[in-house]
Amino acid sequence: MPSVALERSPLWQLTVTRMLAFLREPEALFWVFAFPILLALALGIAFRNQGPQKSKVGVESGPGAVALARALSASPDLEVLTLEPDEAALALRRGRIAVLVRPGADAAAPVLLYDPTRPETRLAQLATVDALERGAGRADRLRVESKHEARPGARYIDFLLPGLIGLNLLGTGMWGIGFPVANARQLKLLKRMIATPMKRSHYLLSLMFARMVWLVLEVVAVLGFGWIAFGIVVRGSWLAFALITLVGAFAFSALGLLVASRARTIEAVSGLMNVAMLPMWLLSGSFFSAERFPPAMQPFVQALPLTVVNNALRAIMNEGAGLASTIGELAVLAAWMVVSFVLALILFRWE
Numbered sequence: 001m002p003s004v005a006l007e008r009s010p011l012w013q014l015t016v017t018r019m020l021a022f023l024r025e026p027e028a029l030f031w032v033f034a035f036p037i038l039l040a041l042a043l044g045i046a047f048r049n050q051g052p053q054k055s056k057v058g059v060e061s062g063p064g065a066v067a068l069a070r071a072l073s074a075s076p077d078l079e080v081l082t083l084e085p086d087e088a089a090l091a092l093r094r095g096r097i098a099v100l101v102r103p104g105a106d107a108a109a110p111v112l113l114y115d116p117t118r119p120e121t122r123l124a125q126l127a128t129v130d131a132l133e134r135g136a137g138r139a140d141r142l143r144v145e146s147k148h149e150a151r152p153g154a155r156y157i158d159f160l161l162p163g164l165i166g167l168n169l170l171g172t173g174m175w176g177i178g179f180p181v182a183n184a185r186q187l188k189l190l191k192r193m194i195a196t197p198m199k200r201s202h203y204l205l206s207l208m209f210a211r212m213v214w215l216v217l218e219v220v221a222v223l224g225f226g227w228i229a230f231g232i233v234v235r236g237s238w239l240a241f242a243l244i245t246l247v248g249a250f251a252f253s254a255l256g257l258l259v260a261s262r263a264r265t266i267e268a269v270s271g272l273m274n275v276a277m278l279p280m281w282l283l284s285g286s287f288f289s290a291e292r293f294p295p296a297m298q299p300f301v302q303a304l305p306l307t308v309v310n311n312a313l314r315a316i317m318n319e320g321a322g323l324a325s326t327i328g329e330l331a332v333l334a335a336w337m338v339v340s341f342v343l344a345l346i347l348f349r350w351e
Contacts, residue, residue, distance in 0.1 A: 011319040014211075015206040021030035036218075037225045038162045043287075044157040044230055054079040055124035056097045060088045063101035068110055071135025072101065077127040098124035101132075154318075161226045162313035163286035169245065170219055170280060170306050172275055173252025177207045178260035182269035202350055204341070208253040215249050234318035240323040244316065247333045248265045248309040253306070254340035 008019060037137035056079045060071045065082060072080045083091060083100075092100045092113060097123050100113040112128060114121045184190045226232035234241055259276050263269035281298070284306035293301055301307055312329040 002271050005156045005205045011346065013068045015209045016316045034292075036222050039165050040157070040161055040222065040225060041229065043160055044161055046109060055099070055120065055127055056125060058083045058088050058097040059093055060085055060100060062103045066105060067135075068101055068132070069224050069243075070130045071086060072128065074135065075127055075131035078131060089284055101128060106170070125199050153254045155230075157226070157230045158232060159289075159314065160287065161222065161230075161232055162317050163217060163310050164247070165222055165307050165313055166284070166309040167281075167286050168222065169215075169249045169309060170252050170277060172213060172214070172218065173249050174210065174256035174259065174277060176211055177253050177256035177308040178263070178269050178273055179266065180207065181257070181260040182263045182266055185263070186265050201345060203349065204257050207257065208250060208341075211253050212246070212249060215245065219245055232317070234317050236325075237322040240321065240326045241313070241316045243323070243330060244312045244326060244333070247337065248305065251305050251337040254344060257344035258340045260345070261344045262349060280304050283307070303332070307331060308332050 039338070053071045054077060057072055058081045059072065061084055062084055063285050069080050069082050072078050072141055078091070079098060081091070083097075088097075088100050091097045098114060098118065100110040102113060103111050110132065112125060114125055119137050168252075181190075188265070220297060223232070223234070256273075259272045265274055283293060283303050285301075286306070290301050290310075291298075302311075308329045310324045312321075315325060
């Protein structure tokens with residue numbers, strides 16, 4: 001039980017009030033708990049491991065098409081479709097097939113049509129050429145031994161779930177704090193607090209502390225779902241995982257305070273929140289690797305707090321990283337937290 005002095009503390013009372021106010025917002029409960037679980041379920045099913053996928057290859061009907069289709073069908077990597085010329089051109093343009101094989105004037109020289117800008121085309125083209133050469137009698141001169149090994153943490157859902165946790169920390173940290181501040185200012189509620197003995201730091205910290213109370217529940221909900229539905233486990237240090245989520249949540253909450261420190265209306269804070277969050281949504285590698293962006297952008301991308309959280313959580317959950325391996329990420333997140341909160345404290349106005 002809290003002491004009498006603690007119960008009388010403005011910081012304690014404000015924190016408890018904000019915690020209870022959260023329960024009166026059913027839409028917030030949905031976005032915090034239900035939405036990341038539904039997103040993980042949908043993407044986990046859509047990108048579930050199904051083994052190697054066959055490349056779809058079309059054979060344009062005509063003289064020699066039957067022999068070409070027979071040679072291509074012998075490859076375990078190809079799914080062969082025999083198509084009329086007009087249908088074949090349409091299938092290639094719409095991406096239904098990766099490569100179109102057209103019988104040439106010489107039976108030994110078929111023509112391959114494909115779009116080199118599509119990422120899956122190169123593998124399909126190599127598999128097509130290999131199948132055609134084998135059909136023409138090519139023999140391998142080198143025997144290669146293949147060993148198959150499924151590596152833990154290599155599935156897309158293993159990559160996705162830490163990113164969803166990071167997105168949840170970002171969204172609830174910024175929207176969950178920025179909106180109440182802007183709404184209270186718009187309703188003239190903040191103006192009434194000037195006459196109270198409460199300090200600005202008490203009010204701002206209470207928003208962040210109340211946010212932390214729900215942090216455990218939302219992270220446990222996403223992790224629990226990932227474990228039940230997809231067998232995802234935390235392979236590294238639980239202490240490192242807890243510190244990354246805690247400091248990351250504080251950093252995003254402080255950013256939310258900074259963005260809302262001067263916003264007077266809900267519309268204004270919505271625009272500012274989108275400006276602050278959109279780069280992280282796009283660049284921080286929640287749904288695909290941030291390494292796909294050009295090297296010139298990487299210093300900026302890697303400095304974003306969401307990128308730091310995502311990278312650290314993936315290292316802990318999938319690679320078994322310990323606390324010592326995440327000290328650098330913790331330092332970056334702590335810097336974002338301190339700088340953002342200090343600036344918010346300086347810029348914040350009651351009116």
